[in-house]
Amino acid sequence: MSRIVILTGAGISAESGLGTFRDKDGLWTKYDLNEVATPEGFARNPQLVTDFYNARRANCLGAEPNAAHYALARLEAALPGEVLIVTQNVDDLHHRAGSKNVIQMHGALMSALCSACDHRWPAPAVMHLTDTCPACGHPRTRPDIVWFGEIPYHMEAIAEAVEACEIFAAIGTSGQVYPAAGLAAEARRNGADCVELNLEPSEISRVSQTRRYGPASEVVPDWVATLLG
Structure with a gap:
């Protein structure tokens, strides 16, 4: 029985057409993160933020999982043990690729959040500022996204899994955004x-015993095949 924790970042979805953040053509080169990814930005211009995440949601809905996503779902289904994707x-x-045990530590495009009562529900394809919370009726819902300055979700459960895992894999992540960036060192x-x-190579390279470099759609299926024998 193996216990595996897999940390995935923007690089695993890049081949599905979803933009990464920190490369030369990344999202943060086109938008001011202070305006679209902070509570203060939402308070200043909620329409801009809502439009930004509506566009990202549309992009996501038009994308499909790639071979790396499917390989991880296959690993979870076939491995005699526990596989957690963080x-x-x-x-x-x-x-959508079939993984069941997934923690989205930075929130979910497909979820809406009530800023009054913290209720969550499936987000419509297009959110509006006038959308009301189905639980309390509050009219200022927001995307269920962890913005800069906010605490990532499920950190206690993530810490427990990292402490107990036998294998920790980091896939498609720059190793620059904390607390996620510190998980590999903690596992080691x-x-x-x-x-x-x-x-x-990334900031995680220095604590990794095994390193494989290339497109996620190639290196992830190869690694999964090795694990499954």
């Missing part, structure tokens, strides 16, 4: 074998 991504491609301190599957 994703920094807000898309739903892991779920607890005795896990650390694996980096990435397009190129």
Whole structure:
């Protein structure tokens, strides 16, 4: 029985057509993150933020999981053990590929959040500022996204899984955004074998015993095949 924790970042969804953040053509080169990814930005211009996430949701709905997503779903289904995907991504491609055990630590494009009572519900394809919470009737709903300055979701459960895992794999992540960036080092301190599957070396390379570089749609299926024998 193996216990595997897999951290995924924007790089795993890039081949599905969803933009990464920190490369030269990334999302943050086209938008001011202070305006579209902070509570203060939402307070200043909620329409801009709502439009931004509506566009990202439309992009996500038009995308399909790639071979890397399907390989991880196959690993979860076939491995005699536990596989947990902790994703920094807000898309739903892991779920659509068939993965069941997924934590979206930075929230979900397909979810709406009430800023008054914290109720969550499936987001419509297009959200409006006048949308009301189905639980309390509050008219200022927001995307269920963890913005800069907010605490990522499910950190206690993630910490417990990282402490207990035997293998920790980081896929398609820059290793620059905390607290996610610190998970590999924590797993290594607890005795896990650390694996980096990435397009190129990242900040996680220094704590990884195994490193494979290339497109996620190639290196992830190859790694899964190795694990499944």
